[in-house]
Amino acid sequence: MVSTPAVGTNSGCQYLPHPTTAQPSPNQYLLPLTAQVNSQDHLQIGGCDVPALVRQFGSPLYVLDEQTLRTACRQYRDAFKRYYPAESLVIYASKAWNCLAVCAIAASEGLGIDIVSGGELYTALQAGVDPKLLYLHGNNKSLEELQLAIASGCTIVVDNWFELQTLAELTHGKNLPLPIMLRLTPGIECHTHEYIRTGHLDSKFGFDPDQLDSVFQFISQQEGLECIGLHAHIGSQIFELQPHQDLAGVMVQWLSKASQHGLPIRELDIGGGLGIRYTESDDPPSIEEWVRVICESVVKACEAQQVPLPKLIAEPGRSLIGSACVTAYTIGSQKVIPGVRTYVSVDGGMSDNPRPITYQSVYRAVVANRMSADCTETVAIAGKHCESGDIVIKQAHLPKTQPEDILVVMNTGAYNYSMASNYNRVPRPAAVLVNQGEASLILQRETYQDLIRQDCIPERLMSKDKG
Incomplete structure (x- = not known):
């Protein structure tokens, strides 16, 4: 350097x-x-x-x-501490820009790293990021990527049945269960470009909500897997707040259903997607406002479902680095x-x-x-x-x-x-x-x-x- x-x-x-x-x-x-x-x-x-x-x-x-990037990291981190009464974690969605220096800056501000490939995982590890703060996403992770993730000790966000069954085989007979999260498709659409809408049902990402019972039942029978959380993401470059409020309610319902299968769900990852201003006419919510709405919506939904507050995770990318x-x-x-x-x-x-x-x-x-x-x-x-x-x-x-x-x-x-x-x-x-x-x-x-x-x-x- x-x-x-x-x-x-x-x-x-x-x-x-x-x-x-x-x-x-x-x-x-x-x-x-x-x-x-x-x-x-x-x-x-x-x-x-x-x-x-x-x-x-x-x-x-x-x-x-550097100052602009660090300021955005701190705004997210501090806002979650201010508005959410339980544990929280901000994870940088590094697909927005993954390199050694950017990963190191995010980690130095107390953020985790959202990774979507073996290359991004390797980069984050080389940048010195704690593997416990790494979350691996992706709809078609290779066997080599899954093995690297298991060996490194990061959390794997499982996207589909093929991956879930592969992990069950890889962890069969292991001493310690592998921590995983499940990505689910919430069926929530936003007014954004078709290519960056990922929450609607017609998406390549995530389990269909109608499969929840069978997915939960399968995991409950796997000694090598420990489902610690649920994840959903509704898209990118979003200016609306209502879809995020709707997402909180849907995810807490899933959380309640998981408890009926005896799964120790303790983390809820509501994704990211907050847009930024590219032109003078763009008018996105502030980071503070976005976080406040998310936190209040999750708390309200948990109270309505009578479930304990989970660890709340968010995955901003563009709004941190853009x-x-x-x-x-x-x-x-x-x-x-x-x-x-x-x-x-x-x-x-x-x-x-x-x-x-x-x-x-x-x-x-x-x-x-x-x-x-x-x-x-x-x-x-x-x-x-x-x-x-x-x-x-x-x-x-x-x-x-x-x-x-x-x-x-x-x-x-x-x-x-x-x-x-x-x-x-x-x-x-x-x-x-x-x-x-x-x-x-x-x-x-x-x-x-x-x-x-x-x-x-x-x-x-x-x-x-x-x-």
Whole structure:
């Protein structure tokens, strides 16, 4: 890991207010907590001049603000302690961005880690996370992944009959029972993209609620399995609170039914899904409000069902990491189509942020080296890939741009690096963690050599000298 002082200056900075202050401009809602404009009229995050970071580390560049990430972790953790009268645990849904540094930060704030593959499990373990705070999810875990999870001592969230029967076989005759949770499909739909709705019955995830009695009965007969909890998740990028209230009631009913089968259910994992603000029109609940509603709903449901309060677990991902990161690009070519559109191209695109082409996601951007310039143009920000749909932002309201300007796209912490690819054999970007004027490299930029590292070519295909 490389740690260097930020290039640039911390003096003469103008703080960019957040929604708690009066009349912020639209973009000020969307930047990390430490965002400032310095005396050079540059965007500064974590005390680091963003254009200077690009000169030092190259672009595209993920810039992760440590203070914003830690603040969100603490807001979740402290709100659960405030509103829930029994034990609680916040688990970071690391599929949003799983790497050593991010896992280590979440764990240092007292959070567990939600993992969905052997690779994410291995990364969390290498980051020093306590295995007892790791929860393995997934609808088709391999035998190797299950064996690694058992050996490491993490909790396995069982998704289906095949997995449940496999675990029963793997643990048969073992001295200590394996702690598992069950993922169930609650049949609750939310107003979000079809691909990120996971709570409705027509989903690849989880047991059907109609199978509950037979599932509970099967587990009660397995000496090698100990069902300690129930899990459900209703989707992602959700602004509504009512579905979470409904989920609490449904899950506590399941909890009550489990007790009838003698299962020692003591944990209830209500998933995550709280959305973030990607544009000025987005209006998600605050972390505080979301947690309060969850806690009050679970307490009310437990009182109605006359069951003891379980350990309450939540799995936020996007709302922890999404707003903590921006992506810095360097602007290159432009194409003006009179009366139609102007395309402004950047040196990245769908390989470092596939969400616009995959989910039709909308982002906002600023020109980081001319923060006070008036926004006079509406342009399309085009990626560099050989794909017509590689458009980062369809309508970006910006100052008049020129080559070598630094474009910063905001709120790129969730599902950007984690879904990044080598499409067109483009190396994946570097990432830096910024905090109090120091920039630390947490992901090295891939090289062309990295791209062919796993390639194999049969000897008969190698070119031979003609002579």
